[in-house]
Amino acid sequence: MPAHVGAASVRLPVALSEGPGPGRCRLPATASLGSCSGRRNGVARAKPRIDTIARSNDGETGVVMNSDAAIIGAGLVGGSLAAALADRGVAVTLVDARAAAPSAASPRAGGDFDRRVFAIRPAGREFLERCGIWQRIDESRAAPITRMVVTGDDGVSRLVFDAYRSGIAELAVIVEDAALQTAVRHALDERILVRRIDGRRCEALRWSEDAVAVGLDDGRQIDVQLVVGADGPSSRVRELAGISISESPYGHSAVVANFDTTADHGGTAWQWFRPDGVLALLPLPGRRVSMVWSTQQAHADELMALDVGELAERVSRASNAVLGELAATGSAAAFPLRLMKAASVTGTRLALVGDAAHNVHPLAGQGLNLGLADARSLACAIAARGPEEIGSNAVLARYRRSRAEEIMAMQLATDGLHRLFQSSAPGVAWLRNTGLRLTERLSPLKRLLVKQATG
Numbered sequence: 001m002p003a004h005v006g007a008a009s010v011r012l013p014v015a016l017s018e019g020p021g022p023g024r025c026r027l028p029a030t031a032s033l034g035s036c037s038g039r040r041n042g043v044a045r046a047k048p049r050i051d052t053i054a055r056s057n058d059g060e061t062g063v064v065m066n067s068d069a070a071i072i073g074a075g076l077v078g079g080s081l082a083a084a085l086a087d088r089g090v091a092v093t094l095v096d097a098r099a100a101a102p103s104a105a106s107p108r109a110g111g112d113f114d115r116r117v118f119a120i121r122p123a124g125r126e127f128l129e130r131c132g133i134w135q136r137i138d139e140s141r142a143a144p145i146t147r148m149v150v151t152g153d154d155g156v157s158r159l160v161f162d163a164y165r166s167g168i169a170e171l172a173v174i175v176e177d178a179a180l181q182t183a184v185r186h187a188l189d190e191r192i193l194v195r196r197i198d199g200r201r202c203e204a205l206r207w208s209e210d211a212v213a214v215g216l217d218d219g220r221q222i223d224v225q226l227v228v229g230a231d232g233p234s235s236r237v238r239e240l241a242g243i244s245i246s247e248s249p250y251g252h253s254a255v256v257a258n259f260d261t262t263a264d265h266g267g268t269a270w271q272w273f274r275p276d277g278v279l280a281l282l283p284l285p286g287r288r289v290s291m292v293w294s295t296q297q298a299h300a301d302e303l304m305a306l307d308v309g310e311l312a313e314r315v316s317r318a319s320n321a322v323l324g325e326l327a328a329t330g331s332a333a334a335f336p337l338r339l340m341k342a343a344s345v346t347g348t349r350l351a352l353v354g355d356a357a358h359n360v361h362p363l364a365g366q367g368l369n370l371g372l373a374d375a376r377s378l379a380c381a382i383a384a385r386g387p388e389e390i391g392s393n394a395v396l397a398r399y400r401r402s403r404a405e406e407i408m409a410m411q412l413a414t415d416g417l418h419r420l421f422q423s424s425a426p427g428v429a430w431l432r433n434t435g436l437r438l439t440e441r442l443s444p445l446k447r448l449l450v451k452q453a454t455g
């Protein structure tokens with residue numbers, strides 16, 4: 001347990017603080033957060049960091065750090081939130097259980113692409129641009145989706161989305177996880193207001209009248225006005241705050257793998273609704289694609305047991321060889337899928353963002369996009385009231401209200417589509433495939449769908 005701020009406390013030299021040392025720091029780029037209607041601008045309010053050694057009543061000592069906010073989880077959502085808050089003048093301590101491993105997080109060399117990739121929609125991209133993260137992604141590792149073809153389980157009903165016809169540059173951009181993680185890390189290195197603590201877990205939270213004490217597994221403590229749980233689906237912060245969840249496992253896993261193709265994808269993302277689940281082939285730079293096959297567990301196990309040649313053959317058959325012959329560029333990985341929603345995205349001086357707050361089926365590629373929208377909304381809510389009100393009920397209520405509709409709509413849409421295409425009830429197959437064909441013919445509805453999916 002961390003030593004609580006107690007009877008005796010001694011100031012420590014700032015050198016004890018982790019994160020960028022004074023020599024490496026550059027002032028953060030000030031940035032606004034798009035349509036945030038905050039009354040504060042983005043000028044950094046550099047606060048001195050004063051760390052102390054505290055002695056608890058039972059005589060234990062430990063380092064106590066101070067920040068405006070602690071973000072637990074330096075994944076893509078927690079990391080981008082840290083950048084956005086620092087740009088609003090908020091001093092942040094960002095804690096992650098993973099040890100810093102720059103080489104492991106670096107994008108792979110040459111044609112070897114990360115198996116984890118994300119489709120980032122324009123709104124998510126804009127947020128990452130404003131945080132100075134997007135600009136750091138090596139463009140040769142990203143591929144725009146300019147067209148999307150969705151095929152029903154009768155094999156003929158189709159819905160085609162075209163960026164050009166919708167008057168936008170792209171429907172989404174596919175980016176590797178490692179490339180994004182590296183870009184986030186580099187963007188944070190430039191922010192003097194972000195202190196990073198890697199390789200440590202949040203193990204305790206203790207509330208007092210006007211602060212929260214965050215206890216780490218090495219006994220250190222961070223006293224903050226706001227704690228943010230960005231610690232993924234098994235969030236410890238959520239658990240410590242006593243926020244319950246509703247969840248239902250899909251009994252499906254997503255199998256992911258990358259393939260070289262003999263035909264050009266031309267920026268098209270393909271998706272097939274099938275009796276066993278949903279198969280997607282997403283464009284990567286060059287003649288390469290990333291496969292996400294969300295399928296029943298037994299089928300996922302079967303796919304994972306295949307050797308790379310057999311898997312390529314199976315995927316080629318399931319995709320009607322639209323991209324010619326496939327050759328796997330590495331092994332496959334599987335991720336179990338579930339629908340999950342936290343009972344609330346806020347608690348006392350506490351907010352949840354990203355997968356800590358919600359999990360959705362990956363068929364629409366929206367989980368991370370939702371998390372980035374959480375980060376943006378929370379940063380906007382804080383900006384609107386000013387950093388001194390950071391953990392207040394007013395800020396948290398504003399954040400909660402701003403996220404309720406989109407999270408519910410996305411969960412209903414992805415879960416509804418999954419159920420619709422899994423149902424074997426009489427007439428449902430006709431209904432879903434007819435629905436695809438009708439939507440294809442109704443231009444205004446298609447435009448609306450593109451607007452929803454990219455906005």
Ligand SMILES: Cc1cc2nc3c(=O)[nH]c(=O)nc-3n(C[C@H](O)[C@H](O)[C@H](O)COP(=O)(O)OP(=O)(O)OC[C@H]3O[C@@H](n4cnc5c(N)ncnc54)[C@H](O)[C@@H]3O)c2cc1C
Nearest residue numbers: 073075077097119201202231232354355365366367368369
């Ligand atoms: C197959 C698949 C494909 C997907 N494709 C897409 C897509 O195309 N587009 C999209 O938008 N989304 C997609 N998603 C969803 C996306 O992967 C997630 O929504 C996103 O990665 C969540 O990010 P996060 O930062 O919230 O959580 P995470 O990435 O899980 O990060 C949580 C961090 O918290 C840290 N942590 C955990 N516990 C502690 C603790 N106690 N103390 C300190 N640190 C802790 C972890 O080390 C980790 O770094 C996909 C998901 C799957 C499974």
